[in-house]
Amino acid sequence: MTPALPFVLPQWLITVAILLAVVGLAAVLIWVERRALGIWQDRWGPNRVWFLGIGQVAADMIKIFMKDDWVPPFADRAVFVIAPSIVMITILLAVAVVPFTPELTIAGDWNIGVLFFLGMTSLAVYSVMLGGWSSNSKYAMLGTLRASAQSISYEVFMGLALLGVVIQTGSFSLKDIVLAQQDLWFVVPQALGFLIFMIAGLAETHRLPLDLPEAEHELTAGFHTEYSGMKFGMFFVGEYVAVVLVSAMLTTLFFGGWLGPTFGFWFMPIVWFAAKTGAFILFFVLLRAAIPRPRFDQFMGFGWKVLLPLSLLNVVVTGAIVVGKGS
Secondary structure (H helix, E strand, O other): OOOOOOOOOOHHHHHHHHHHHHHHHHHHHHHHHHHHHHHHOOOOOOOOOOHHHOHHHHHHHHHHHHOOOOOOOOOOHHHHHHHHHHHHHHHHHHHOOOOOOOOOOOOOOOOOHHHHHHHHHHHOHHHHHHHHHHOOOHHHHHHHHHHHHHHHHHHHHHHHHHHHHHHHHOOOOHHHHHHOOOOOOOOOOOHHHHHHHHHHHHHHOOOOOOOHHHOHHHHOOHHHOOOOHHHHHHHHHHHHHHHHHHHHHHHHHHOOOOOOOOOOOOOHHHHHHHHHHHHHHHHHHHHOOOOOOOOHHHHHHHHHHHHHHHHHHHHHHHHHHHHHHHO
16 A cells, blocks of 8 residues: 555646756756666766866856757748757657556546556657758758657557557556556566567667667758757657656656655655666667667568567467456
């Protein structure tokens, strides 16, 4: 039994606190990534500004605020300016349905939580598409075409990977999915769905080694080649917020969310959720130093030729088992 909070917080305060925590964590992840990669590669990483180089994050943010927020004269100005905000809005809206604990969630217990998450992550691709197209640049346009193909394709596999969990739970509510894992986390019966969802999530966030839409050795910087200042910062921070979101969804869907030994303390559910999510974030960070980037055609072929049949097989087998137990 999860201990209840010993106090009642107003919903507006919960909403503000969660959003500030997520955006703040995304900013801190810049330092975490540099520091972790430094340790992984046997070098120092940031270590000059403040304690352990943590001030480097503040220096980078000040630099972004101070840089000239330039709009190319050949770009479609209105769309060029609006595009970076779309990724931040859609990802933060998706965070609204994540149940951090039974009480700490922005949107409450929605019975369409999974569908809302998929819908918001699908809309995020418009940020990349509009940003690259409005830049009126060959490199940006090539990055946009890659990002569109990669995101739309791997959204299919992500949705199919979730169906096994939904079938076993019988609900689209993320809270119901967590509570259904009290006896056994879904990572055990849905190991294949977990692996497919993790790969698809990595592709959706455009993280190394799957950052093919912005591969610097081919496309300079891909869809955000022409961006600078705060508009580039929104793309940059949006990517880290997406990493936090995918890690939180992996925890919720396959690793029992906030469930764990509580020892009678009311704050333990959020501790367990943070620990599990943090482990996935660190995994995504270190993955970029461990695996080389594939070719784009190899990656797309892997999705349609390998992940699609496996995700369909997972749905069919899970459905057959659930129907067999019901009969």
